[in-house]
Amino acid sequence: MADGYVGVAPGTTTFKTPDGQTIALEDWIDDQLYASAQLNDGETSKLEVFGVGKSQTIPGGTRAQTGVDSNIPKSGDNGLPKDWAMLIYGYGFLYSRVTRPGSDGKVTLKDQNGSISTFPITNTIFQIDRVLTNSFIYNGKQYTQGVTQDYPAGHGYWVESDASGFEYASNGVPSPRDRKALVLPVYMRENLGYTWNLQPEAPLSIAQPAPDAGATLTVVDVKVYLYGLIKRTVV
Numbered sequence: 001m002a003d004g005y006v007g008v009a010p011g012t013t014t015f016k017t018p019d020g021q022t023i024a025l026e027d028w029i030d031d032q033l034y035a036s037a038q039l040n041d042g043e044t045s046k047l048e049v050f051g052v053g054k055s056q057t058i059p060g061g062t063r064a065q066t067g068v069d070s071n072i073p074k075s076g077d078n079g080l081p082k083d084w085a086m087l088i089y090g091y092g093f094l095y096s097r098v099t100r101p102g103s104d105g106k107v108t109l110k111d112q113n114g115s116i117s118t119f120p121i122t123n124t125i126f127q128i129d130r131v132l133t134n135s136f137i138y139n140g141k142q143y144t145q146g147v148t149q150d151y152p153a154g155h156g157y158w159v160e161s162d163a164s165g166f167e168y169a170s171n172g173v174p175s176p177r178d179r180k181a182l183v184l185p186v187y188m189r190e191n192l193g194y195t196w197n198l199q200p201e202a203p204l205s206i207a208q209p210a211p212d213a214g215a216t217l218t219v220v221d222v223k224v225y226l227y228g229l230i231k232r233t234v235v
Contacts, residue, residue, distance in 0.1 A: 002156070004032065008031075008101070015088070017092050017121035018046075022110065023213070023229075025196070026085045028087075028230060028231045029060075029228045029229070029231075030090075030228075030229055030230075031228055031230050031231070032224045032225045032226060032228070032230075033050075033071060033072055033086065033230065034071055034072075034224065035049045035050045035052075035053075035065070035070040035071075035072055035076070035196075035223070035224055036058055036096070036221055036222060036223045037058065037059040037198055037219055037221075037224075038039050038058050038060035038061035038107065038219060038222075039049070039060060039132075039198070039204055039206065039219065039220040039221075039222060040061075040071075040204070040206070040218065040219055041127065041166075041206040041207060041219070042203045042204060042205075043161075043200050043203065043204040043206065044195055044203050044204075045060075045200075046078045046200075047059040047060045047198040048076075048077075048195045048196070048197055048198075049197075049198060049224045050072060050075075050194060050195050050196055050224070051077055052065065052075050052076075053070060053072045053073050053076075054066070054069070054070045054073060056066060056075070058211045061107055061219075062106065062107070063106070063107060066109060067184070068109065069109075069221075069223070071117065073074070075153045076193060076194045076195050077191050078191065078193060079188075079189070079192040079194065080188055080189065080190045080191070080192075080194075081190060081192040082190050082191070083115055083190060083231075084190050084230070084231060085187070085189050085230075085231040086188040086226070086228055086229065087183065087185040087187055087188075087228045087229040088182065088186040088187075088188065088228040089182050089185050089186055089227055089228050089229070090154070090155055090179045090180050090182060090225075090227040090228065091129035091136065091151045091179070091180040091225065091226060092151055092152065092153035092155075092172075092179050092180065092224070092227060093130075093151035093152070093171055093222065093224055094146075094150075094153040094156065094171055094220065094224075095120045095125060095171060095220055095221070096223045097117045097118065097119070097220070097221045098110070098118055098119065098124055098217045098219070098220050099115055099117040099118075099188070099217055099219050099220075100116065100214075100215055100216065100217045100218055101115060101117055101219065102112075102114050102115040110128075112216070114174035114215075116211065116212055116214070116217070117210050118217070119157070119169070120220065121167050121168075121191075121206065121208060122167065122169040123208075124206060124220065125169050125171070125179075126205060126226060127205045127206065128205075128206065128220065129149055129177050130147075131200055131201050131202040131203075132148060132198060132199070132200055133145065133146070133147060133197075133198075133203075134150070134196065134197070134199075134200070135178050135196070135200060136186075136194070136196050136197075136219055137197065138186055138188055138193075138197075139192040139193065139195075140193040142181075142195075143186050146188075149171070150180065151171075151224075152173075152180070152206060153170075153172050153223075154172055154175060155180060156171070156172065156173075158173060159226075172197060179227065185228060185229075186228075196224045206219065206220055211226070
């Protein structure tokens with residue numbers, strides 16, 4: 001409790017950060033920041049998730065990110081907005097859909113012009129996971145590195161069926177306990193850059209059969225989550 005602590009109302013619950021700063025919980029919420037990227041068949045370039053904010057072009061693609069793709073208001077390269085802060089207690093990685101470009105060659109959030117979206121099957125995840133490395137960089141320092149299966153999202157669909165040919169693949173079961181959890185949080189502050197790097201170590205192989213028996217699905221949308229306590233500007 002904060003009784004007697006200068007600048008904090010008596011009765012306010014507080015705790016100390018690893019660097020000794022005092023946090024008043026009434027100013028924070030337990031939530032997540034998330035952002036997305038588009039992986040394309042044959043991709044070899046590094047993609048920076050969080051490198052752009054909502055309404056900006058999704059990394060690896062040409063469409064604008066919506067609230068479905070990202071909830072950060074500005075580029076992570078420029079850090080959190082003024083008066084924001086975050087204590088990251090976990091990371092999560094989710095393959096949110098597999099799709100294909102429409103007849104106009106464009107990948108859009110809405111299925112149109114012959115595009116179609118569906119869930120990833122096991123082989124699609126395997127072919128990406130075996131060549132894709134992940135790393136989180138904050139203020140020029142790398143805090144974690146691994147492959148997809150090291151960062152289960154801790155939520156998602158969960159389906160059981162006895163139907164033949166039924167298959168669904170998810171990066172972890174839908175439980176908040178099944179995610180990458182940190183013993184020591186990462187304390188992010190305003191205006192200090194952060195990014196999640198996706199680096200193919202070999203060309204990505206994405207070729208999932210389409211549910212309509214049409215052209216193969218060659219694009220995967222991925223979403224990265226930063227779980228923890230967030231302090232946002234009060235508007």
